[in-house]
Amino acid sequence: AQSVTQPDIHITVSEGASLELRCNYSYGATPYLFWYVQSPGQGLQLLLKYFSGDTLVQGIKGFEAEFKRSQSSFNLRKPSVHWSDAAEYFCAVASSGRGSTLGRLYFGRGTQLTVWP
């Protein structure tokens, strides 16, 4: 069965510092992987996704993630964090099955990011 582990519940960084949020997945086939961000009181917004090809994917807001099959990881990174990046971040893997995998996602429990000024 598919599963996603985000080992860090809460991370605090200073504004301007670099950021890495960890994500490990369990999936039998080639995974479809996603990172979503949730601001307080809002729905989720897609940051980036990996389906195939280049293992380093670029997303919105200056985020990137690297797929490492050997480590079953899909860590999210940003070189310099801004105060507006404070939010909750979710890693997700898409399930397989008939038709499109769109939306049939398994989410990690999330990592809450706090940014110090």
Next chain:
Amino acid sequence: NAGVTQTPKFRILKIGQSMTLQCTQDMNHNYMYWYRQDPGMGLKLIYYSVGAGITDKGEVPNGYNVSRSTTEDFPLRLELAAPSQTSVYFCASGDNRGSEKLFFGSGTQLSVL
């Protein structure tokens, strides 16, 4: 452009009551989804629909029902509400034209007391 609209934003129910969470989207998306988010947990898929008249169960469907009579609307019905259904509910939509991107509503906070 409204996107995905959920109503109500907040609701308190008594045990055993029923209610319908409304979701509508104006992007002509075929695919629609209901998720629930419990504190400290990721989202779990309740039901989804790949088009009008077609629905299927997700990971946690028990205690819920859905219908999809139009492309725009995908209501979620709670029958005999239980405290375990206290959660934040998100509706999402997307298309299958290659983007694999979901658009989420802002959520419904439901408490069952």
